[in-house]
Amino acid sequence: MIELKNISKSYRTDTIETLALQHMTMSVPSGEFLSIMGPSGCGKSTLLNIMGLIDEPTEGTMTLAGKEIAGYNGAQMARFRNEQLGFIFQSFHLINDLSVVDNVELPLLYRKVGGKERRRLALEALARVGLSNRAKHFPNQLSGGQKQRVAIARAIVGRPNIILADEPTGNLDSQMGDEIMEILLKLNSEIGTTIVMVTHDERMAKKTHRLVRLSDGERVS
Ligand code: ADP
């Protein structure tokens, strides 16, 4: 469960203040697959970054998995992020000089899981996204859709309760986009992973449980 109460975020420089989010209240129940849509600059990434503890709100309170985040220090946030959250980005964010399986192991490395167990869990995650036969390849030897599947394997290897996806199909053609959506839908329905996905694609949003629309930092539906 993700609960935002009256969350606002402003970016300030010497001369200008940008209100990226204004008094956002929403809750995402456990097991939901939620889409977020809205025009460029309306605050979608800011919202996802706040939910992901990458960015801090200027106002308001947030509860993640039953815990109010306000009291967390940096180390506690990093730990929570690593243990409870998985991230997927439009541009994949893989490390090009690590093999596929080494990329997938990364979140477990931060968690100090032993080498053999890391490998076992990473291969299991790759199997789930249908990429067992690419474990030893490097990212630049893969198609865009395959890269995104590696990124999903990396996001799920630590068995997070929540996946935050920022335009996961934005760089893919429609067939590859559909394949990525099928994987996310399956994770949600079979494992019960909560997913919050920013998308520009109405077709993808329609496949999820619920759609929230933003405009100028505010919810419009
Ligand atoms: P409705 O429009 O019927 O109120 P929703 O739009 O909320 O339902 O959800 C659409 C479908 O997704 C329904 O079949 C519902 O059972 C299912 N659904 C909604 N929320 C969840 C959830 N958290 N986990 C699994 N399935 C869900």
Ligand code: ADP
């Ligand atoms: P979206 O993801 O919907 O395109 P963003 O959340 O990236 O929107 O941005 C929302 C608003 O906040 C925009 O007006 C953007 O220019 C501004 N913004 C985002 N990040 C920063 C930043 N680091 N410094 C100043 N303004 C920012």
